[in-house]
Amino acid sequence: MQRKEILREPVQHIRIKGKLTVNQLVQQFQNSGSFGAGRVAAACDIYERMVREDDCTVFLALAGAMVPAGLRQLVADLLRENLIDVLVTTGANMVHDAIEALGGHHYKGHWAVDDYMLYKNHTYRIYDVFVPEEDFIKLDMELVKIYDQMANENKGKTLSSTDFAWEMGKRLKDSNSILRAAYETKAPIFIPAVRDSEFGYIYNLHATRRQFKNTLVVDAFKDVPEIISICRGSSKNGMIVIGGGVPRNTIQSAALATKSGIDYAVVITMDRAETGGLSGSTLEETVSWGKLKGQADKTMVIGDAMIVFPIMVASVKERLGRDFRRARSVKYENLNPKE
């Protein structure tokens, strides 16, 4: 490579003159092309390419307390608009979705607070978000009833976590709910670590009250062939990762199982690669496993997903325009919620 090729494109300085739309600001980031600004701009380009390809399945991996912090409506809308095809999430995010669907709330708090004082006031803290204990208790009571109904209707039949999520969505009437939106739009939701959340504790209440007879049966292994079939049925696969952890690897492993690898990847994280944990692992590391194609369109944004992801979505929606319509790109005939 020659020196003139190395020094091809000068940094253009960010100009803010008068009003700017979100996408215009992202264009300014692109002109700079540097540090986080350059990566956010690249992430928007990659997401736009994913949704413009009809045969690309767009997976969203959701880890971290994104629903308590305020991303619930955004994710539900993306499902309804088919700008996400498949959601892979922690159980906790769906627990907090159900809390709000049942009338509970998350409250603006502060990170510098006496946590023992919060304990004595039956208030839980998620960094600077507070959740009243009552909202969890009301969730427990309502979901035990729902688990009972699901167990009675399914009579010992094993459900995958997607079946479980749709069964929940069927019974939650709040149209702003992610679970409800997934049920209504037939968007698969995988919750691979479903028991590692309040959903697991609620199972214990449900099963104990029934002396562990005729209980609800959810089998996360059942998800594996389902998500592999979705990957296999798509000519291209793209993933947007918020955080990482189990949801990120669930998507990546499915792509590996199909021997095709992921074509587009955006990871938004603040974790570091040096610990060896998946949430901080670089996308180059993912290539080494065959989970991401070597020539994949990819970027990793080091930043707070509460800032980065809404900017990405706003920018891409602006580019697509109001009249843009996209069909859900999931080809797996056996996946359909029960009416």
Added chain:
Amino acid sequence: MKKKPSKHMFCGNCTSHNAYDFPDQVFCTRRFLKNQNAIVSTLWCCEDWYPSAQECHCIEETLKKQK
């Protein structure tokens, strides 16, 4: 025979309670698992009152509210 509640023997002061309608009503896990009504008054005392208290403000806030 039901125990006579002592100064600290209230549902809102045992380890089986969670907040249900703070501070007036608490949720009792023990009663819930026995399919009994699990929502009880914070100042109620059941036969199963557990002799180990949770440090919280349920009782004092209820009493303050009653005054």
